[in-house]
Amino acid sequence: MEASRKLELQKIACKVRMGIIEGVHAAKAGHPGGSLSCTDILTYLYFEKMNIDPQNPKKSDRDRFVLSKGHAAPALYSVLAHRGFFDVELLKTLRQIGSILQGHPDMKYIPGVDMTTGSLGQGISAACGMALSAKHFGDKYKVYAVLGDGELEEGQVWEAAMFAGNKNLSNLTAFVDYNNLQIDGSLSDVNSPYPIDKKFQAFNWHVITIDGHDFDQIENAILEAEKIDKPVCIIANTTKGKDVSYMENQCSWHGAAPNDELYEVAMADLKKVYEELQ
Amino acid sequence: MSDIKTVATRAAYGETLVELGKKRDDFIVLDADLAAATQTGKFKKEFPERFYDCGIAEQNMVSIAAGIASTGKKVFCSTFAMFAAGRAFEQVRNSIGYPHLNVIIGATHAGISVGEDGATHQCNEDIALMRTIPGMTIINPADAVETKLAMEAALQHDGPVYLRFGRLPVPIVFDDDYKFEIGKGVELRAGNDVTIVASGLMVGEALKAHDLLKEKGVNARVINIATIKPLDKDIILKAAMETGAIVTAEEHTVIGGLGSAVAEFLTEEYPVPVLKLGVNDVFGHSGPAVKLLDEFGLRAENIVEKALKAIDIK
Numbered sequence: 330m331e332a333s334r335k336l337e338l339q340k341i342a343c344k345v346r347m348g349i350i351e352g353v354h355a356a357k358a359g360h361p362g363g364s365l366s367c368t369d370i371l372t373y374l375y376f377e378k379m380n381i382d383p384q385n386p387k388k389s390d391r392d393r394f395v396l397s398k399g400h401a402a403p404a405l406y407s408v409l410a411h412r413g414f415f416d417v418e419l420l421k422t423l424r425q426i427g428s429i430l431q432g433h434p435d436m437k438y439i440p441g442v443d444m445t446t447g448s449l450g451q452g453i454s455a456a457c458g459m460a461l462s463a464k465h466f467g468d469k470y471k472v473y474a475v476l477g478d479g480e481l482e483e484g485q486v487w488e489a490a491m492f493a494g495n496k497n498l499s500n501l502t503a504f505v506d507y508n509n510l511q512i513d514g515s516l517s518d519v520n521s522p523y524p525i526d527k528k529f530q531a532f533n534w535h536v537i538t539i540d541g542h543d544f545d546q547i548e549n550a551i552l553e554a555e556k557i558d559k560p561v562c563i564i565a566n567t568t569k570g571k572d573v574s575y576m577e578n579q580c581s582w583h584g585a586a587p588n589d590e591l592y593e594v595a596m597a598d599l600k601k602v603y604e605e606l607q
Numbered sequence: 608m609s610d611i612k613t614v615a616t617r618a619a620y621g622e623t624l625v626e627l628g629k630k631r632d633d634f635i636v637l638d639a640d641l642a643a644a645t646q647t648g649k650f651k652k653e654f655p656e657r658f659y660d661c662g663i664a665e666q667n668m669v670s671i672a673a674g675i676a677s678t679g680k681k682v683f684c685s686t687f688a689m690f691a692a693g694r695a696f697e698q699v700r701n702s703i704g705y706p707h708l709n710v711i712i713g714a715t716h717a718g719i720s721v722g723e724d725g726a727t728h729q730c731n732e733d734i735a736l737m738r739t740i741p742g743m744t745i746i747n748p749a750d751a752v753e754t755k756l757a758m759e760a761a762l763q764h765d766g767p768v769y770l771r772f773g774r775l776p777v778p779i780v781f782d783d784d785y786k787f788e789i790g791k792g793v794e795l796r797a798g799n800d801v802t803i804v805a806s807g808l809m810v811g812e813a814l815k816a817h818d819l820l821k822e823k824g825v826n827a828r829v830i831n832i833a834t835i836k837p838l839d840k841d842i843i844l845k846a847a848m849e850t851g852a853i854v855t856a857e858e859h860t861v862i863g864g865l866g867s868a869v870a871e872f873l874t875e876e877y878p879v880p881v882l883k884l885g886v887n888d889v890f891g892h893s894g895p896a897v898k899l900l901d902e903f904g905l906r907a908e909n910i911v912e913k914a915l916k917a918i919d920i921k
Contacts (some may be wrong), residue, residue, distance in 0.1 A: 350889065380916075389679065393677075393678075395674075398689070416756055435705075435706075436677065436706050437706055437707065443677065444673075444677055445702070445705055445706040447701070447702070448697060448698075448701045448702075450666075450670075451666075451670040451673075451701060451702045452670075452699075453675065454666070454667045454669075454670030454671050454674065454702070455670050455671070455702060456669065456672050456674060457667075457670075457671050457676035458671035458672060458673060458674020458675040458676075458677070458678075458682075459674040459675070459677060459678050460674075461635075461659065461671065461674070461675060462635070462674065462675045462678040462680050463678070465635060465657075465680075466678075466680060468678075484682075485664075485666050485667055485670070486697075487667060488662075488664035488667035489667050489670075489671075491662070491664070492661060492662070492664070492667055492671065495662075496659070575711060
């Protein structure tokens with residue numbers, strides 16, 4: 330990736346993170362930790378990769394995206410807003426009565442949301458359905474999904490993994506946002522889904538492991554995935570709460586909003602990151 | 608009565624899938640390793656490339672169906688009622704119901720007439736579960752004719768549809784010129800003393816009950832309600848006003864099904880006695896379907912008893 334493009338994506342991702350904090354702070358609720366960890370993946374997909382049109386969000390040949398870890402909705406909304414699907418100011422209405430920005434992604438009302446998610450494990454199955462539909466009806470679009478690492482504890486994920494492997498859904502690429510933390514603690518403390526790579530491989534997926542905050546690695550993984558005639562799982566090593574000092578690697582920030590004081594700290598942290606990118 | 612043609616609605620489901628498949632190629636059929644039983648196997652044999660087996664993973668299948676529907680394609684999603692409405696309830700609610708996607712759930716082996724498989728497979732609560740999902744259309748066809756028409760209507764319908772089918776062969780009730788419309792009940796017999804509102808395999812029993820009551824000098828109106836949600840309120844209100852007493856008959860628990868739907872509506876709009884005939888809050892057990900229907904009181908004679916009681920207290 331060209332250095333200038335990479336810098337541009339890093340700046341966009343930083344703005345997206347600011348949007349996450351704005352939204353969650355205004356809502357006084359939401360899930361900042363896991364939103365901040367998957368931001369770079371979503372930014373790459375929406376700003377670099379996917380065939381989409383913010384002016385025509387339902388165009389039939391668009392690539393599909395499913396946020397299987399639906400609680401990271403603030404990240405998806407912020408990416409969609411910054412990509413032009415709706416006004417960035419709307420992010421401050423997150424979770425409010427009358428807002429289209431529901432606590433979890435809602436395909437009925439939010440431009441750019443391809444699948445309603447929130448109940449863990451169901452999104453990856455829906456992504457399989459989209460991929461199956463594309464293959465069956467000869468459509469060329471790709472399907473991308475982001476799973477949480479804690480979400481891998483849901484049995485339905487492995488039903489979907491088995492199905493995608495058996496039907497060889499090579500048009501499906503699923504990221505695992507591997508930040509190693511869930512609500513109750515670290516993954517291994519709660520109920521280990523390890524080894525993640527070997528499990529997907531066992532279901533006949535191709536597995537790639539990357540740094541989920543490195544745009545070069547995200548891009549290379551997707552380019553590799555496109556050459557593979559199998560469903561692909563990209564295990565993205567990420568930092569929960571990425572770029573907000575007090576949230577990084579703290580499971581307590583999985584589902585909590587910053588107060589006014591901590592909001593200022595978070596925004597200052599992100600502004601600093603942004604300035605360092607200049 | 609013995610020479611009346613009987614066909615299981617699940618068999619009609621399988622046959623109609625093939626018929627529809629010959630007419631159009633814009634839908635997919637899913638099953639969860641029960642194609643022989645649900646009868647989607649007929650479609651699989653005819654159109655193997657349009658049939659996808661999801662294996663024994665109903666929750667995944669339901670969400671896959673949602674994903675297919677989200678791309679603008681039609682899909683039939685088939686398994687036993689126990690697993691479609693029971694095991695995968697939350698997937699039906701959140702993946703299909705909440706986004707209001709065009710998935711047609713073909714749920715077979717509903718009710719106690721599953722028979723020998725016993726209580727684990729006798730789903731007497733699927734209608735109650737599906738009724739709680741906003742925007743869900745629930746159709747429980749009475750016979751093979753209505754099954755075919757309901758499936759055609761479901762393919763044209765905007766929003767999720769739960770089709771409830773049985774394992775046991777049941778008499779053909781409707782002529783070939785029968786007109787089916789989602790949300791419309793049908794008066795099958797006239798009468799002004801009491802109304803029997805029936806659904807599914809209980810429609811045949813309700814017609815028998817009508818004849819038995821006639822012998823006792825009672826004129827019972829018989830209404831077929833195939834679409835349990837949305838309920839045809841007009842036909843129920845008219846029946847309540849004109850006959851003053853209602854008996855509901857369903858092969859389902861008396862909690863939350865057709866009887867509840869009718870009673871909930873009438874208690875607010877036009878209270879009259881509503882006596883519910885169904886499975887009385889108990890689990891079933893193994894045995895031949897016809898004997899279970901006798902044992903659990905799902906027969907014309909039981910309807911007659913309820914009808915006379917309803918008239919008595921009106």
